[in-house]
Amino acid sequence: DTAVSQTPKYLVTQMGNDKSIKCEQNLGHDTMYWYKQDSKKFLKIMFSYNNKELIINETVPNRFSPKSPDKAHLNLHINSLELGDSAVYFCASSPSGQDVYGYTFGSGTRLTVV
Amino acid sequence: AQSVTQLGSHVSVSEGALVLLRCNYSSSVPPYLFWYVQYPNQGLQLLLKYTTGATLVKGINGFEAEFKKSETSFHLTKPSAHMSDAAEYFCAVSPGGYQKVTFGTGTKLQVIP
Numbered sequence: 001d002t003a004v005s006q007t008p009k010y011l012v013t014q015m016g017n018d019k020s021i022k023c024e025q026n027l028g029h030d031t032m033y034w035y036k037q038d039s040k041k042f043l044k045i046m047f048s049y050n051n052k053e054l055i056i057n058e059t060v061p062n063r064f065s066p067k068s069p070d071k072a073h074l075n076l077h078i079n080s081l082e083l084g085d086s087a088v089y090f091c092a093s094s095p096s097g098q099d100v101y102g103y104t105f106g107s108g109t110r111l112t113v114v
Numbered sequence: 115a116q117s118v119t120q121l122g123s124h125v126s127v128s129e130g131a132l133v134l135l136r137c138n139y140s141s142s143v144p145p146y147l148f149w150y151v152q153y154p155n156q157g158l159q160l161l162l163k164y165t166t167g168a169t170l171v172k173g174i175n176g177f178e179a180e181f182k183k184s185e186t187s188f189h190l191t192k193p194s195a196h197m198s199d200a201a202e203y204f205c206a207v208s209p210g211g212y213q214k215v216t217f218g219t220g221t222k223l224q225v226i227p
Binding site for chain 2: 004042092
């Protein structure tokens with residue numbers, strides 16, 4: 001069983017479209033995250049949810065909107081996609097927001113905006 | 115505020131040689147430190163972590179790291195490199211609590227047969 005699963009794995013779309021990425025974890029963790037990894041492998045946190053409550057909201061465009069229907073799921077919706085949104089998006093989870101345990105990452109969603 | 119510096123974006127070692135990947139951090143509070151590995155087209159996997167206690171921590175795949183407070187370092191080592199160790203390695207620091215983890219820029223390890 002995959003611990004943190006993301007769908008889709010690849011996403012190619014045109015500028016201006018709206019798309020969603022889904023993430024689910026079956027580890028019973030309380031906290032989930034979205035990270036963006038750019039072409040130079042730099043990882044930047046976007047959002048963090050703890051038990052469905054938003055606890056970290058970095059400076060990202062309003063076009064990005066996370067939603068956590070329950071603590072096992074964290075989705076990312078992106079409106080009006082731009083070329084600069086092309087990246088790999090990783091979902092991760094941890095037992096709690098107390099960052100002593102380390103994260104379990106999903107395998108990523110490679111988003112290409114053309 | 116916290117930051118992580120990984121010295122060397124690319125490191126090449128011969129198979130069987132010592133692996134040393136360098137990580138220096140800055141943190142205003144006692145940090146939690148992590149090393150992650152990322153294989154091509156995969157997510158990051160936790161190799162090891164330092165929270166409190168013993169400063170030499172052992173992780174998976176034969177890797178270990180030593181927390182040196184005086185040097186603000188957390189270097190990753192492995193006595194003998196295997197071809198399967200070729201990957202990108204990330205050092206990360208967290209102040210704990212509900213604070214964000216800061217990742218380094220990564221070091222790509224190449225293992226030469």
